Amino acid sequence: MSDLTKLSIAAARDGLKAGDFSARELTAAHITAMAASKPLNAFITETPEVAVDAATASDARRARGEAGKLEGIPLAIKDLFCTKDVLTTAASHILDGFNPRYESTVTSNLWAEGAVMLGKANLDEFAMGSSNETSYYGNVVNPWRRQGDNRDLVPGGSSGGSASAVASFSAMGATGTDTGGSIRQPASFTGIVGMKPTYGRCSRWGVVAFASSLDQPGPMARSVRDTAIMLEAMAGFDPKDSTSVNMPVPNFEAALTGDIRGLKIGIPKEYRLEGMSEEIGALWQQGIDWMKAAGAEIIDISLPHTKYALPAYYIIAPAEASSNLARYDGVRFGLRVEGKDMNDMYASTRGEGFGAEVKRRLLIGTYALSAGYYDAYYLKAQKVRSRIAEDFKQAYLSVDAILTPTAPSAAFGFGEKGDDPLEMYLNDVFTVPASLAGLPGISVPAGLSKDGLPLGLQLLGRPFDEETVFRAAGVLEEAAAFTAVPADWWRG
Amino acid sequence: MSLDKAAVAKVANLARIRIEEKDLEPMAAELNNILGWVEQLGEVDTDNVEPMTSVADMRLRWRADAVTDGGYVEDVVANAPSREDGFFAVPKVIE
Numbered sequence: 001m002s003d004l005t006k007l008s009i010a011a012a013r014d015g016l017k018a019g020d021f022s023a024r025e026l027t028a029a030h031i032t033a034m035a036a037s038k039p040l041n042a043f044i045t046e047t048p049e050v051a052v053d054a055a056t057a058s059d060a061r062r063a064r065g066e067a068g069k070l071e072g073i074p075l076a077i078k079d080l081f082c083t084k085d086v087l088t089t090a091a092s093h094i095l096d097g098f099n100p101r102y103e104s105t106v107t108s109n110l111w112a113e114g115a116v117m118l119g120k121a122n123l124d125e126f127a128m129g130s131s132n133e134t135s136y137y138g139n140v141v142n143p144w145r146r147q148g149d150n151r152d153l154v155p156g157g158s159s160g161g162s163a164s165a166v167a168s169f170s171a172m173g174a175t176g177t178d179t180g181g182s183i184r185q186p187a188s189f190t191g192i193v194g195m196k197p198t199y200g201r202c203s204r205w206g207v208v209a210f211a212s213s214l215d216q217p218g219p220m221a222r223s224v225r226d227t228a229i230m231l232e233a234m235a236g237f238d239p240k241d242s243t244s245v246n247m248p249v250p251n252f253e254a255a256l257t258g259d260i261r262g263l264k265i266g267i268p269k270e271y272r273l274e275g276m277s278e279e280i281g282a283l284w285q286q287g288i289d290w291m292k293a294a295g296a297e298i299i300d301i302s303l304p305h306t307k308y309a310l311p312a313y314y315i316i317a318p319a320e321a322s323s324n325l326a327r328y329d330g331v332r333f334g335l336r337v338e339g340k341d342m343n344d345m346y347a348s349t350r351g352e353g354f355g356a357e358v359k360r361r362l363l364i365g366t367y368a369l370s371a372g373y374y375d376a377y378y379l380k381a382q383k384v385r386s387r388i389a390e391d392f393k394q395a396y397l398s399v400d401a402i403l404t405p406t407a408p409s410a411a412f413g414f415g416e417k418g419d420d421p422l423e424m425y426l427n428d429v430f431t432v433p434a435s436l437a438g439l440p441g442i443s444v445p446a447g448l449s450k451d452g453l454p455l456g457l458q459l460l461g462r463p464f465d466e467e468t469v470f471r472a473a474g475v476l477e478e479a480a481a482f483t484a485v486p487a488d489w490w491r492g
Numbered sequence: 493m494s495l496d497k498a499a500v501a502k503v504a505n506l507a508r509i510r511i512e513e514k515d516l517e518p519m520a521a522e523l524n525n526i527l528g529w530v531e532q533l534g535e536v537d538t539d540n541v542e543p544m545t546s547v548a549d550m551r552l553r554w555r556a557d558a559v560t561d562g563g564y565v566e567d568v569v570a571n572a573p574s575r576e577d578g579f580f581a582v583p584k585v586i587e
Contacts, residue, residue, distance in 0.1 A: 097571070099570070101564070101567035101570055198548070199547040200547065200550075213546075239553075239555075242552050242553060243547075243548075245548060305536065307532075308532065308535075308536050311529060311530045311533050312533060314526060314530060315530055315533075322507060329508070330573060331572065331580050331582055332572055332580060333572065333573075334573070335573070336573035338583075341583055342582060342585050346508040347505075347508050348510055350507070350508050350509045350510070351509050351510025352510075354509065359509055359511070360523070360526075362507050362509060363503050363507055363523060364526055366503050366506050366507040367503045367523070367527075370503065377530070380533050381530075381533060382544050382545065383536075383543050384533050384538060385543070385544040386542055386543060386544040387536060387538065389544055389547075421522065421525070421526065422525065422526065422529055437547070438548060464548075
């Protein structure tokens with residue numbers, strides 16, 4: 001039998017349906033690949049027993065003629081999703097030993113459609129990071145390396161473990177969450193597809209909260225079609241999430257018509273950053289040419305407040321985090337460090353339990369919300385956010401989608417951007433504006449850097465118009481014909 | 493606006509995060525670096541602009557104020573570092 005891990009989700013679905021192989025065989029192949037990928041540190045917790053049981057149940061369901069949309073497909077789950085009776089860490093020391101007694105809505109939806117969990121994927125602590133260097137469980141390593149160079153590179157973040165697992169063929173797909181680019185940027189760094197749906201499309205219930213007005217779960221996989229199949233299974237109205245939107249979930253896969261003739265695609269001039277690397281600029285131009293050749297109409301647009309998105313984000317997200325993370329108090333779950341009284345216990349627990357980047361953001365957020373500074377920082381940032389959202393609203397009067405690079409660079413080395421947090425924050429310069437506006441966006445691998453590393457292009461759409469995003473992404477994917485895969489050095 | 497060591501200690505106390513004395517100064521520098529960068533938001537004209545509180549043009553849903561679920565004491569306290577008889581146990585707060 002050929003290597004089952006190299007199949008796409010769509011092909012595996014067809015193979016399972018035709019009886020070419022069983023869910024148990026497909027899962028066993030991925031358990032072996034996952035075990036061999038240990039040097040990448042993509043998983044915090046591997047759950048091979050859970051996977052075998054789920055695959056066995058999946059084969060039984062199929063035999064009864066009850067196959068779901070992801071029947072028998074093995075996935076990695078970002079360790080930010082609560083999974084019943086399976087350790088859930090958010091990659092933080094402060095959640096030591098936390099075994100949720102409930103299942104997140106998104107993962108419940110996946111299991112209801114027959115998907116199989118391989119394990120819990122590593123991430124930046126509480127999803128705060130762009131390189132997966134802040135995890136309490138250690139760095140995740142990118143399967144890709146520069147040509148002729150055997151130094152390890154970051155996989156991007158915060159969904160770095162999810163990205164690395166999918167890019168290394170350890171999982172067919174993975175869940176991610178995107179607050180400011182945490183699905184799209186690691187997808188770009190690892191040569192896979194990552195889709196952030198419209199805010200409200202996927203339920204946040206049971207997802208460890210970072211910044212509630214921005215957090216949005218989404219799929220990561222090796223093709224646009226595979227992410228479309230996954231999103232359809234993940235999405236849906238959930239009364240338990242107050243910002244979940246009650247709208248029918250379309251058949252996203254059916255949106256992949258391959259036809260974008262007459263589609264209006266906007267190119268925002270503000271994304272042409274001063275000092276932008278030549279190869280990113282060239283890739284973007286290549287993407288524009290591909291879309292034009294496919295019959296799309298290219299329109300120059302302006303999103304005038306783009307440069308203020310990052311600073312607004314770095315007030316809003318930390319402010320919401322400081323409120324959300326107040327729950328880690330050493331009382332209800334996770335780590336407790338004893339102290340001489342209650343306050344001392346809180347301060348010791350949180351001082352020891354949170355890593356440096358999380359502390360930095362919680363202090364910024366607490367400061368931005370504190371008496372006397374609330375108007376100057378938080379309220380001001382929320383007003384700037386309105387103007388950024390208004391920019392997009394204006395743009396969408398004349399275009400159907402927007403094409404930009406996903407990230408300002410290819411994957412970089414460990415510690416290369418460690419000294420100055422601001423330099424790290426700039427990784428998200430192209431992804432944060434759409435996060436603030438709540439818009440759907442996808443990163444599609446579009447080419448290789450001069451060092452042989454993958455580079456992604458991003459397509460953004462109107463709210464709840466993931467179908468157009470998928471349709472355009474499918475055309476982009478076909479034009480780019482990105483077939484490069486990393487050499488599997490980690491198998492030793 | 494610039495944070496000094498004492499201000500950082502105050503914010504850390506508000507956030508209930510222990511920061512060692514020797515770390516206050518470097519933390520102040522890091523926070524000031526970030527806050528200095530954020531100052532550019534002042535360039536944006538936000539007169540008569542409403543703060544954005546919702547991504548989609550929607551209101552938060554209302555629901556009946558009714559008990560719809562419950563009775564999971566064991567599940568609720570299952571992950572507590574310290575518990576007694578179905579309660580969370582904490583250090584003594586009243587002398």
